[in-house]
Amino acid sequence: MKNRIALITGATSGIGRATAHKFAKHNIDLVICGRRLDRLQTIKKALEKEVNVQILNFDVRNKKEAISAINSLPEAFSDIDILINNAGNAHGLDPIHTGDLEDWDAMMDINVKGLLYVSKAVIPGMTARQAGHIINIGSSAGKEVYPNGNVYCGSKHAVLAITEGMRIDLNPFGIKVGAINPGLVETEFSQVRFKGDAKAEQVYKGFNALQADDIADIIYFTISRPAHVNIADMLIFPTAQASSTIIKKD
Ligand code: NDP
Ligand code: 8X3
Numbered sequence: 001m002k003n004r005i006a007l008i009t010g011a012t013s014g015i016g017r018a019t020a021h022k023f024a025k026h027n028i029d030l031v032i033c034g035r036r037l038d039r040l041q042t043i044k045k046a047l048e049k050e051v052n053v054q055i056l057n058f059d060v061r062n063k064k065e066a067i068s069a070i071n072s073l074p075e076a077f078s079d080i081d082i083l084i085n086n087a088g089n090a091h092g093l094d095p096i097h098t099g100d101l102e103d104w105d106a107m108m109d110i111n112v113k114g115l116l117y118v119s120k121a122v123i124p125g126m127t128a129r130q131a132g133h134i135i136n137i138g139s140s141a142g143k144e145v146y147p148n149g150n151v152y153c154g155s156k157h158a159v160l161a162i163t164e165g166m167r168i169d170l171n172p173f174g175i176k177v178g179a180i181n182p183g184l185v186e187t188e189f190s191q192v193r194f195k196g197d198a199k200a201e202q203v204y205k206g207f208n209a210l211q212a213d214d215i216a217d218i219i220y221f222t223i224s225r226p227a228h229v230n231i232a233d234m235l236i237f238p239t240a241q242a243s244s245t246i247i248k249k250d
Contacts, residue, residue, distance in 0.1 A: 003027050003028060003029045003051060003052070004028050004029070004081040004082060005028070005029045005030070005031065005077055005079060005080055005081050005082070006023050006028050006029070006030055006031070006080070006081065006082035006083070006084060006223075007030075007031040007033065007056075007070070007080045007082070007083050007084070007118075007122060008020050008023075008030065008031070008032055008033065008084040008086060009033045009034070009060060009084065009085055009086050009087035009114070009115075009118055010033070010034060010086040010087030010088065011030075011032035011033055011034050011040065011043065011086075012032075012034035012035070012036045012039035012040060012043070013034075013036075013039070013187060013188045014185070014187025014188055014189060014212045015086055015137060015182070015185060015187060015212045015215045015216065015219075016032075016034070016084070016086040016087065017039075017043060017212065018211075018212035018213045018215065018216035019084055019086065019215075019216040019219050019220070020032050020043060020047060021046075021047065021216070022213070022216040022217065022219070022220045023051075023082075023220065024047040024050040024051045024053075025050065026220060026224070027050070027051060028051060028082070029051045029052040029053070029076075029077065030047060030051060030052070030053045030054070031053075031054045031055075031056055031073065031077050031080065032044065032047075032053060032054070032055055032056070033055075033056045033057075033058065033060075033069075033087070033118075034057070034087070035057065035058070035059050037055070037057045040055045040057060041055065052076065052077070054073065054074065054076075054077045056069045056070065056073070057069070059114075060087050060110055060113075060114025060115070060117060060118060061106075061109045061110055061113070061114055063113075063117045066114065066117040066118055066121065067117060067120065067121045070118065070121035070122060071121060078125065079125055079129065080122050080125055080126070080132070081131070081132060081133065082132070082133045082134075082135070082223050083118070083119065083122045083126075083132070083133070083134045083135070084135050084137070084219065085115045085118060085119065085134065085135065085136045085137060085159075086137040087110060087114055087115075087118075088107075088110055088111040088114070088115070088137065088155075089106075089107070089110065089111070089189060089192040089193065090107065090141075090149075090152040090189065090192070090193040091103035091106040091107055091152075091192065091193065091195075092193065092195075093148045093149070093152075093193060093194070094148055095147075095148055095150075096150045096151075099150065099151060103151070104151045107151050107152050107154075107155045108151070108154075108155055108158075111152075111155035111156065111158075111159060112155050112158045112159065112162070115136060115159060115162065116162065119134065119166070122134075123170070123175075126170070126173065126175050127170070127173045127175070130173050130174050130175075131173075131174060131175065132170075132173075132175040132176070133175070133176040133177075133223055134166060134170075134175065134176070134177045134178075135177075135178055135179070135180055135219060135222060135223070136159050136160075136162070136163045136166075136177075136178075136179045136180075137159075137179070137180055137181075137182075137215075138156050138159045138160050138163065138179040138180065138181040139152075139156040139159075139181055139182060139183075140181055140182065140183040140235060140237065140243075140244055141153045141156040141157075141244065142156030142157050142158075142159055142160040142179070142181055143157075143160070143181060143235060144243060144244050145157075145244075146244035146245050147245070149244070152193075156181075159179065160179055160181075160233075163177060163178065163179040163233075167230075167232065176230040177230070177232075178222060178230060178231045178232045178233060178234070179232075179233050179234070180215065180218060180219060180222065180234050180236070181233070181234060181235045181236065182210055182215050182236050182237075183210065183235075183236065183237035183238060183241045183244070184203070184204065184209045184210060184237075184238055184241055184247070185209060185210040185211065185212060185214070185215055186204040186209040186210065186211055186212075187212050190203040190204070205249075206249035206250045207238065207240035207241070207247055207248060207249050207250065208238055208239070208240060209238050209240075210236065210237075210238045214236070215236065218234065218236060222234070
């Protein structure tokens with residue numbers, strides 16, 4: 001039987017990279033996306049022992065690049081069965097009155113508009129085949145707003161609204177759509193948010209944070225349910241976390 005094909009954005013790090021490894025173990029062919037080409041090449045090299053792997057090197061902020069990269073996929077990879085819209089980050093953690101415009105642009109352009117551009121390129125194949133599964137990586141920040149989270153939380157609330165909209169509009173085509181919403185996961189996320197500042201190291205100290213593999217397991221669980229089961233929305237916290245701001249630390 002032909003392997004399913006998954007396109008994963010943000011596959012160079014954290015949750016996306018762990019998901020690529022998990023899918024490869026389960027014989028899912030991969031289209032791995034990201035801006036850091038060297039990392040994509042290393043991951044491809046490791047995973048192509050198990051499955052077929054295609055690299056797409058583009059910035060999701062660039063509408064033309066994103067759409068033309070996906071439209072240029074060779075035939076063997078062009079029928080995307082599973083789309084994991086994962087690329088995204090927080091940029092900064094500032095009160096609304098001192099927030100940085102560049103950070104705001106980055107979060108809205110990557111987390112929201114980038115997800116839309118990629119989806120725009122992938123969905124027509126799914127509607128034509130009347131099949132497919134889209135998972136958007138939201139966040140606990142899409143369910144509650146925390147101090148100084150303002151625009152990042154806004155971007156993730158938007159991801160959840162868009163997820164619902166996609167599920168409604170794609171319902172006639174039999175396409176599954178859902179969101180996976182993690183709490184604190186120890187990835188490069190905080191290094192990006194704090195732009196390399198040592199503060200990033202403190203974020204996951206003193207408790208057992210989720211690891212990228214924990215979320216990859218859940219993403220694989222979600223895409224391996226029977227055809228009639230769609231996991232529409234899931235919130236996952238580390239045991240030590242009760243909400244965005246309540247974390248039991250040692
Ligand atoms: P990482 O920083 O480890 O990974 C982010 C990924 O997104 C990288 O592969 C990066 O690739 C990609 N990316 C970022 N900007 C762009 C861009 N402009 N164009 C293309 N790709 C881009 O963080 P995580 O793995 O933690 O984050 C993955 C997702 O999970 C994000 O949507 C994040 O918001 C969400 N999330 C994370 C949580 C956490 O606590 N870590 C909790 C809840 C949700 P490259 O730089 O090579 O382009
Ligand atoms: C990432 C989790 O709490 O840092 O979305 O916003 S948080």
